[in-house]
Amino acid sequence: MLPAIPDNSAALLPTLTQAVNEHALVHPQRSAIEDDYRSLTWNDLLAESVAMTRFLQERKVTRLGVSAGNEAGHLVALIAAAAAEIPAVPVAPEWPADDIGRRFRASGVDHVLCSPGDEDRMRSVTQVPVHAVARAGLADRAANDSAVATDILPAGRWDALHVIASTGGTSGKLKFAHLTHGNTVSRFIVHMAEFGLRRRGRFLCTTPLFHGAGRSFSLSHLYLGGTVLLRERFEPLAWLREVRGCSAGFVVPTMASRIVEAATERIDDSVVIIISGARLDPGVAERWVAKVGGRMFNYYGSVEAGAMAVATAQEMVESADRDLVGVAAFGVHFHLLDAQAGAANGSGSQALVSGPGNAVAIETEGAGATACEHINPGDLLTRDASGFLHYKGRADDVLITGGVNVYPALVEDVFRQCDGVSEVALLGLPSTEWGHELVLAVMPRAAVQLDEAGLRAFAKDRLARHAQPKRYRIMAQFPLTSAGKIDRRALIAMFGEGGA
Secondary structure: OOOOOOOOOOOOOOOHHHHHHHHHHHHHOEEEEEEEEEEEHHHHHHHHHHHHHHHHHHOOOOEEEEOOOOHHHHHHHHHHHHHHHHOOEEEEOOHHHHHHHHHHHHHOEEEEEEEEOOHHHHHHHHHOOOOEOOOOOOOOOHHOOOOOOOOOHHHHHOOOOEEEEEOOOOOOOEEEEEEHHHHHHHHHHHHHHHHOOOOOOOOEEEOOOHHHHHHHHHHHHHOOOOOEEOOOOOOHHHHHHHOOOOOOEEEEEEHHHHHHHHHOOOEEEEEEEOOOOOOOOHHHHHHHHHEEEEEEEEEEOOOOEEEEEEEEHHHHHOOOOOOOEEOOOOOOOOEOOOOOOOOOOOOEEEEEEOOOOOOOOOEEOEEEEEEOOOOOOOEEEEEEOOOOEEEEEOOOOOOEEEEEEEEEHHHHHHHHHOOOOEEEEEEEEEOOOOOEEEEEEEEEOOOOOHHHHHHHHHHHHHHHHHHHOOEEOOOOOOOOOOOOEEEEOOOHHHHHHOOO
16 A cells, blocks of 8 residues: 655646656556556556665666666656656667767766666676666566665655756767756646647657657656557557557657558547657648548657647648748747848748756756756747748758758758658768769659659759759668658768769
8 A cells, every 4th residue: 555645735736756656546557658578557667666766866876877768667767767856868779889888978877777688788888887677577677676665756856857868969079958857847738738638648659768759758648647658669550550549649750751651541530649850741741631640740849948839730731831830839939039031931040949848958078067048949940920930941951062052951842842752851962063062862652763864853943053952862761860860971971982
């Protein structure tokens, strides 16, 4: 029998850990997490979270590295980190070991939790203790060192750091967003306001938990007393089968394109589908509405700021501007830095974004953490008279070819309107003649044949000469990052090797 939960009437909202306590008390035998290895009831989730909290406290862990896949132990670690008032540093276990070690060292990790079987690899790149997360009840090697939990979780302070999320690449200086427990719960509230997430709903997560959106949506469903269904791998037909038994699901745009291609039957209109992680092509949104169904939302966000803007599928389909990203999310304010360039028909302006989900600091490798009140996502945006934001490309993605600026997003948008095109990526390869040589990678839709001559003719009629690609490559599949985005670095390497 669980002890009585202390009165929390003075608080406006429960913390994440208080919510876990409450749900375990009210419906202890209800399913909380189901992964590829096991199923946890709410009572199981509370017991494992309390045991993990004790484990972290006994070892005086100050920053916890989490290199685990889509498994229950990953979420247990995040809950325990909130209870122990220490930050978790999530990474993708499929990243190269040296890259993981570098991120852990740069962020000051002093203990690592990883997937079973990966302990030796983690020890090879870090000098701190390593344990595996659980895959069978309380058989966790870490949890075994503590007594089985019969207590409740500590509330956890709102201002305590909860997640240190990596935002940098594998070259240059790494950067990390510092998110407090309050930031985490604030993002839950935005999810509820914007997407109408159901209490005790069932959420399908097939994107990596280290990814900000997959992690945040999974935790927000637990906050609401729901069930999180975790899958290590994504396969379109399997996703379509499983999402029919869920109230919500999340995918990135590359997954959405594959789902649209595979769908033969519509899902129920009550199922909330959130698409985020990269810019969503309006053509994919249109085909989703026609073939897949559900209540689909395009969610424009970032690791540092969380949700920034939201558009429904219908708004994207009905908009005359294919660059629509939506209106500012609940509680979020956009300040366009260049009012003239930010006009609806302008070329775009960078913006400062503020809201309760904003990271409290940005930590740079070798330079420490700097407090921040605003987040600049680095995108070029416009805002129309109705308050809708429109994406005009990345401020740092401009390619200079022949002395003229070319924005990849604008060129890619043109090619997405070409019949038979599923996805595209415009790259700039170094060139002594041009500065950047424009190279376009194109993936056709299923059973469609595309050729370079047809693509060149299409570009000639729709793009200025300086914006027309010099080379093309037809792709069977795009290389993807662990977050499900097109891996542009891998593409540049492929093109640089001379493939045409």
